[in-house]
Amino acid sequence: MENEEILRQFEEIEQKVEKLIELCQSLKADNAQLINKINRLEHELQEKADVEKGHAEEKAFIRSKIDNLLVRLKDITEVS
Template sequence: MEKELIDKKFNDIDEKVDFIIELCQTLQAENADLTSKLGILESELKEKTEKEGQYSEQQAAIQAKIDGLLSKLDNFSEIL
């Protein structure tokens, strides 16, 4: 009878250990997926940040050209 109780406890422990091992494997797989997604998101963020910088540079260049043209028009109208 005591042996049966000990066997039952070992079986319970064995089942719980198996469950924990499966859970750890699942969590490791999820972690790998999330790490991969994080890398992709970081790459996309870097690309968007670079594009944003290029856009800002283009806007500044356009504004400088507009200011230059307005300045020329002002000078031309002053001459007339």
């Protein structure tokens, strides 16, 4: 009788360990997917930051050109 109880307990433990192993494998797969998603999103974010930086530089360049033109116009109107 004791042997049967011990065997039953071992079977229960074995089933629980198998479930834990399956859960661990599932979590590893989920983790790998999340890591890939993080890497993809970080790459997209960097691309957007680069584009935004380019736009800011372009805006500054345009502002500089406009300021130069305004100065030239002011000089022309003062001479007239």
